[in-house]
Amino acid sequence: MFEFLFRIIGRLSRTFDTVMSQMHSRRFAVCGPGAMIRRPRMIVGGRYIRIGRALDCFPGLRLEVFDRHLSRRFTPQVIIGDGVSINYDCHIGCVNRIEIGDHVLIASRVYITDHAHGATDYEDIDTPPSLRKVFSKGPVIIEDGVWIGEGACVLPGVRIGKHAIVGANAVVTRDVPPYTIVGGCPARPIRTLI
Template sequence: MDERERERAVLDRIGRGLVYTESEAAFQAGRRRADLIFEYNHTPPGQTERQRELRAAILGSCGADAVLLPPFHAAFGSNVHLGDGFFGNVNLTFVDDVEIRVGNGVMIAPSVTLTTTGHPVHPDRRVDFARFSEPITIEDRVWIGSNVVVLPGVRVGYGSVIGAGSVVTRDVPPMTVAAGVPCRVLREITEADLRTRVAPD
C-alpha cells in the first residue's frame, strides 16, 4: 500500500468514527492554522479588517457579519464553518479534527467547547493519542450558554437553547430548552416565550 492509499484508508476510518492515532493522522498537519489563530488572538481590537482577513484564512468558511471574539482556540480551524450573523464570545474552543458546522444567527456564550473528538476508554487503546472523531452540527438560531461542552456527533436543532454548564452528549431537538449534566430537554419553546422579560404596557 503506497502513501496515498494509506492516507485514504485513515481518512475512511476517521469518516466512519473509528479509532485512529496521532501518527496515522500526521499527514493532516498542514491543515492546522495554529500560527494564524495566535495572530488573530493578538490582533488589536480596532483592527477589524485584519481580524476579518484572518478569520477567512483560518476557518473553513465564515458567513457575513460573523463575530468571533478573541481569544478562541481550535485544533485545526480549517474544519470550522460559521454561518451568517454568528456571535462567538471569548474562550470558544473548537476541537475540530472533523467538521463543525454552525448555522446562521447562532449565539455562543463565553468558555464553550465544541469537541468532535474523544478517546477510547481502555488505556491500552490510547497509545499514540489514539482517538475517534464525529462531526458536530449546530443548526440556525441556537443559543448556547456559558461553559457548555458539546461532545462528538451531536446535532443541536433549530432555535434551541442550551443552559449554562451543560454537557451535551446527544442530539437536542429543535425549539427546546435543554440543560444539565448530561444535558436533557426541559421543555419546548412556545409563543409564551415571546412575552417574557417585556415591559408592561
C-alpha cells in the same frame, strides 16, 4: 478631558481590531464580508474553515482544525454560518466536521468538539491519552438560531436543532430537538419553546 481620551483610545482599539480581523480572515478558506475576529488565541488549519458573513468573534478563541494526529490523517471541515456570535475564550476542535448554522449565539468559555483521544472502551487504558488515536463519533451540527450558554460543552456526534437553547455549563452528549431548552450534565430536556 478624560472622556475625550477614552473616546480616542476606544476608536484606536476598534481600528486595531478591524485591521487585525482583516489579517486573520486571510487565514481561512472562505471568510465572508463583515467578519470581526478579535485577538484569537490560536487558529490552526484555517484552510479547512469556511466562515459566512458578519461573524462577530470576541478575544480568546481557540480554533483548532487538525488534518493529522500521529499516523492518522483526517479531512476536517468547519463551516460557520452568517451572523454568528462567538464570545470570549471559546474552543472549537475538529478532525471530522463541525457545522454552525446562521445566527447562532455562543456564550463565553464554550467548548465544541467532534473528537476525543481514544475510544471509551478499555483497549487503550494503559496508553497515555496524548498517544492514543484521535477518535470521532461523528460530526457536530448546530442548526440556525441556537443559543449555547456559558461554559457549555458540545461533544462529538451531536445535532442541536433549530432555535434550541443549551443552558450554562451543560454537557451535550445527545441530540437536542429543535425549540428545546436543555441543561445539566449530561444535558437533558427542561422544556420546549413551542
